[in-house]
Amino acid sequence: MQKISNLYLLIALEIFLMKKKLIICPTCKKKNTWQANNPFRPFCSERCKLIDLGEWASEKHRIAGEDAHKTESSDEEDKE
Numbered sequence: 001m002q003k004i005s006n007l008y009l010l011i012a013l014e015i016f017l018m019k020k021k022l023i024i025c026p027t028c029k030k031k032n033t034w035q036a037n038n039p040f041r042p043f044c045s046e047r048c049k050l051i052d053l054g055e056w057a058s059e060k061h062r063i064a065g066e067d068a069h070k071t072e073s074s075d076e077e078d079k080e
């Protein structure tokens with residue numbers, strides 16, 4: 001459940017910053033003012049959004065429980 005708690009914390013932080021009309025790009029940590037017409041928010045640019053999507057692909061943001069029933073071990077290369 002730790003990962004889920006962290007997610008709620010992140011969302012709460014995001015709402016807090018939105019109220020201040022300030023967002024922090026998750027990729028480059030640059031502070032930006034909220035722009036409703038920015039299609040890449042909360043990222044500052046398309047580039048940062050794509051970088052974050054790349055991190056998804058590399059499983060940094062793996063959703064807890066998605067494949068927890070498949071294998072609990074992270075040592076998938078544990079063959080003899």
Ligand SMILES: [Zn+2]
Nearest residue numbers: 025028044048
């Ligand atoms: Zn950025």
